[in-house]
Amino acid sequence: MAVTLSTLTERRNLWPWLLLAPLAVYLALFFLVPLAEVAIMSVTEPRPGLANYEKVLTGSLYRKVFLNTFATAALVTVCCLLVGYPLAYLMNATTQRRAMMILLLITMSFWTSFLVRTYAWMVLLGNNGPVIWLLETIGFEDPPGILFTRFSSTLAMVHILAPYMIMNIYSVMQKIDRSLIRSAESMGAYGLSLFRHVYLPLTAPGIANGSVLVFVICLGFYVTPVLLGSPREQMAAGLIGHQIEEFLAFGLGSAMAIVLLVVTLIVLAIYSRRFGLDKLYG
């Protein structure tokens, strides 16, 4: 009766593939096939050839938007790191109970919809919102509008992506062997030098993981920069949507999507060579 299962478990190399099969079929049908269609569209619409790619890679608008996309993703990554690292450190240094409380607060924003969080920022940063009011109360005369600027869109994206950074760094920090720190101290390292030569290198894998995740997710951000930013700082995903909506440029939009995908894969490939892609998953 248990023949099938035991024979399957004996043929060890087959079992994992069977487990993977439902997901693989799902991804193939609903991800790879449409993606292939996008790739085909990019070289056939409106007529066969590489004209779309030529336009995307040489047109000043597209180059500017792609550069801005990477600059924004890099800026968001750095901000997430600056915010996330101390917080992860605090979580690691405090009691288990408090760490859980902080974790809860951080993940709570995950339970709120993306769009709701974006609109919440509009309320907070608006001209009649609490931030402007605060600036006026502490003596700023005529404070500058902060909504619809690079500042507001970056702030919102950092808020959305920081948990990825924090959790990655925190999980690495937790695994650090405390005796390494003690022995470093016994050798006379303390303060900044202890941090620079011992602690920081030990947490580097967490920083790398978090940064790659944040960077890659940020490259494809659509709604937040569209709603909170200005066209001067638009990102690739927003422009792809606009190209299709406004100009029915399915081919051009597809070519932009493929370029963005290829660049993302290159980033992941570099990371994989340097650190190993498996590290991303803990």
Next chain:
Amino acid sequence: MLKDRRNALWRPSRRLFLQGSAAAATALAAPQIARAQNKELYINSWGGPWLEAAQANLFDPFTAETGIKITTVSPVSFAKLAAQVRTGVYEFDVTTLGGGDIVRANQAGIIEDLDSPYEGGLFENGVASHAFATLMAWRTDAGWEETPQSWADFWDVEKFPGARSLQRYAARVLPIALLADGVAPEDLYPLDIERAFAKLDEIKEHIRVWWTGGSQSTQILRDGEVDMIGIWHGRYFEAEDAGAPVDFTWNQAEIDRAYWVVAKDTPNMEAAKMFVEFATSPEPLAGFVSQANYGALNPAANEFVADAAKPRMPTSPDNYPQVFEQDMSNWGGDPEEVSMRFDEWLAS
């Protein structure tokens, strides 16, 4: 709103499934439900005041008269109209297009050939329905000593300091820039594209938001995110009725015409054409424009329009002399090329 299938883009198969099951039911069951597939019509909705007026004056009466149920689909999307023809999956059967888009849509072959239900009603296979305006509105709490009069004042940031907003839509913004530069309305077309962009350069840094959706434009005016805005008149009155401290002028307001169109090769062709005819017939159209303050384009509708509604209509005898119309047939350039240039200009 249950009727609003907002995320329909991501699950377009639902309707196919429904139609499939309807067909299967037809095959299996009694002949009296053979017409079932024609009993539902999907209409692309602009939401807001437009939807309220259309629901009360066009959709519900149409359903009462024909038994055809109407479901609305948001948001209005030109790209989806095109994608439907490409994929054969129809999310909506009927939509409205403005003067700029209808020429492109007809050239691209994504809308069905129609007959004119009333004399002079057909333009590029769309049936003229109503006129709406892009007008200049402002916050009365901006602290200015004078009242803005024209688009030239919109450009005058010395006299009227504050943040501004315009629609991210070249075909509407370029004529406005030329008026601000002193071009007379009768000399606007064909547009002097270079001059318009040069004038836009002057105001660019003061435009805080390039709005892309009607509700967004109401929100930024009502919440005081901007002090001056070029806004659709229906959306302006929405902010005014909400009690926001705002004012506006009809002077140099820009008229656009909206046309009903039927998606090419839609499976609900018969019902769709019936609806377009119904929606542009005098009484329903009069009710629709009276509630939403549009200008009826079927002249026969005007006798049914209530006098009380006229002050808010861009085409009423008092207001019409102050406004100007879009002229898409003598526009002055390839609208698509100009739009692309406009996009590059925005990003630079």
